[in-house]
Amino acid sequence: MQLLWLKRNLRLQDSEPLFYSMKEFRTAGPVLPLYIHDPGLINQPDVSRQHQVFLQETLTELASELHNLGGQLLEAVGDSVAVLNRIHQVRPLTKIWTHRETTQHSQYLRDKQVRVWCQSAGVELVEMEQNGIARGSQEPLPFAEYFTRCVNQPLRDPTGNDLSRRFAPLPFSGCAPGDIPAAAGDDKPLRQKGGRAAAQEALEGFFTIRNLNRYPFQLSSPNTAWDGCSRMSTWLAYGVVSDREVYQHVDRVISKGSEILDAGGFQRLQDRGRFYLDRLSWRRQYLQTFENHPEFEFDCILPQFSGVREAQYDEALFQAWKTGRTGFPFIDAAMGCLRQTGWINMRLRATVVSFATMNLWLPTTKVAEFLATEFLDYDPGIHHIIHQIVAGSSAFRGIMVYDPVKQGLDHDPKGQFIHRWVPELADLGADVHDLSKTAGYLSVKATKHRCLPYPQALVDHQATALHAKRRIHELKKGITTPMATVPDARDSSPQMGLF
Ligand SMILES: Cc1cc2nc3c(=O)[nH]c(=O)nc-3n(C[C@H](O)[C@H](O)[C@H](O)COP(=O)(O)OP(=O)(O)OC[C@H]3O[C@@H](n4cnc5c(N)ncnc54)[C@H](O)[C@@H]3O)c2cc1C
Incomplete structure (x- = not known):
């Protein structure tokens, strides 16, 4: 029997692992689609309940799509290698088909253990390229070439076919929803739905x-x-x-x-x-x-930044930032929006990360780990690299500090976004950008909900920005050229700014 191992490749359309496993069913056996709920991965600090529920919604729909093709999805709970071993004991495996992933350390280790198990069990593991990411000695294609290749490739969609002969029956019954350990945190009421x-x-x-x-x-x-x-x-x-x-x-x-x-x-x-x-x-x-460089999940891109922010870590500042009580309305609105929806736009992401790592001088890895749980679209490869660019710990030329007041004035001049997500300031009009008016303010709506008055600004944003720029400048002395591996993310049109 062959396995179609679904990880962060939760689709049947444009799926090469599905296509090739189906093609080989005569020689390598029928195909069992599998998803493993691995408690060791669910319990990681960068995984949250919203990710899990989104994933479950996606799996439920995928199971129904498979059913229409004549197959069944096995959902199993357990250590990934133990689950594979159990399946192999019941119905010996010939091949496991999956996509290659560029992912966080915990999942990288899981993939490594699976590779070792496959070797010892004599099962062929086929990890297919995705997103045009080169591995090992491969060279990535230039973007223009990659784009042209993608546009000219036919997309295979199995919908409407009867593939029942090619699918394998379940080797044992799948898990019940109650068997899956719940990830930390709460689901978000206004997030995107899975499927x-x-x-x-x-x-x-x-x-x-x-x-x-x-x-x-x-x-x-x-x-x-x-x-x-x-x-x-x-x-x-x-x-x-x-x-x-x-x-x-x-x-x-x-x-x-x-x-x-x-x-x-x-x-x-x-x-x-x-x-x-x-x-x-x-x-x-x-x-x-x-x-x-998977080590950039934990290590600063420029080693001279290691431990620098950690040495001055202030838990109270971290808590105020996380809970949206910094006294900077645009920042607190962003955190409020994120708490409910799991999404904010890129400029706002850069602004809250700049505020946390520059004005509050919080450790980048702590900030990134928290936002990983808050962003529904958390993608480790993008996330950890951009955090370091914004925090100034990459060799990216120039030091960016986003002014939290100016960003609000420029991109929410009337304060609608702030009114929506900071109830304490809901009726303050465009004065929401004036910190002397927001400190201690409490809207009529917030009074009814027994909110506390809006806090005073936690820090002097101009003085802290200047201080951060000086520190980073000092730490970066001697570096003249950007590292080849860190792309220049400057906007293609100058009026748009960096992000
Ligand atoms: C601190 C920080 C952390 C981020 N973390 C993530 C993350 O975990 N996952 C994630 O997908 N994006 C991340 N981004 C990039 C970007 O903010 C989001 O991709 C974008 O806001 C998603 O919304 P969208 O799909 O509507 O994007 P659109 O504006 O519609 O862009 C289209 C697609 O392009 C890609 N994209 C857009 N902007 C960027 C960017 N700056 N860098 C890389 N890819 C980009 C995304 O895949 C996006 O879906 C982060 C940005 C910052 C500043």
Whole structure:
């Protein structure tokens, strides 16, 4: 029997492991799709309940898709190697098909143990490339070449076929929902829902000429980014859609534009399409950097930053930041929004991380670990690399400190975003950006809910920014060129700023 081992590759469409395992069923045996709920991984500090529920929603839909093809999904609880061994005892395995993952240390170790087990059990493990990430001695393709290849590859979709002869029956019954240990934290009421149908709806909904044209002007403000960004990150992070599918959607919009727009309109659309693709190219570069340097999950990219922030760690500052009680309305609104929805736009992410690591001088790994649990789209390869870029501990040229007040004034001038997510300031109008007015303020709504008055600013943001810049400048003395592995994430259009 063969296994189709689903990890962060939770789809049947554009799935090479599914396609090739099905193709080999005559020689290597029927195929059993498997997902393992491994308690050792669920209990990791960067995993949270929202991730788990999103995943479960996705698996439930995937099981029903498999059922329509004539197969059954085995969901098992236990140590990954122990589960594989148990299956192998009941129905000997010939091959395990899965995708390669660029992932956090805990899952990297799991993959390593599985590789060792496969060798000792005489089972062939086939880990197929995804996201165009090169491993070992392979060289990654330049982005333009990779994009062209993806756009020209046919996407295989098994929907509508009867593949029942090729699927294996369950070797034993799957786990019950109650057998799966719950991850830490609470689910988020307003997060994206799991499952391929929601992903497809988002794909079809976003990729239109109008949306791609508007994208560069919508992504910076939290008031417009919610609908103006593609919101593809979570589906990509879990492999519910492949990057190829996204590229093909972009390509389709551009092709349609070439048919119906005049030369000027088409040129504009191409520029905006390129602007969107830049982000996907950064995604791939960050993933490749992390693939080559998984140690950046724990270690600073520049070793001279090791232990520097830790030496001045202040737990009270960390708690105030996490709970949205810093006295900086734009920061606290971001943390409030994140708590309920699991998503904020990129500029806001950079602003809260800059505030935490520059103004509050909190250790980058602590900040990154907390936000990993808060971001539904947590993707270790992207996440840990960007944290270090924002925190200044990469060899990226220039030191960025996002002014938490100016960012609010620029991107939420009327304060709607703050009013929504900081109830204490709900009726303060545009004065929400004036720290002398917000300190001690309590809106009528918040009074009814017995909230505490809004806190005073925790630090002097201008003085702390200056101090952070000086420290980083000192620590970076002597470094003149960016490391080759850290991509230059500068925006392609200068008016947009870095993020
Ligand atoms: C501190 C920090 C942490 C982040 N952590 C994550 C993370 O864990 N997972 C994650 O997917 N993204 C992360 N990002 C990148 C970015 O914020 C999100 O990808 C984006 O906000 C997701 O929304 P979207 O899908 O609507 O993006 P869109 O604006 O529609 O962009 C399209 C796609 O491009 C990719 N992308 C966009 N911006 C970036 C970027 N700056 N770097 C790399 N890829 C990008 C994503 O896959 C995204 O889905 C982080 C950014 C910062 C500043």
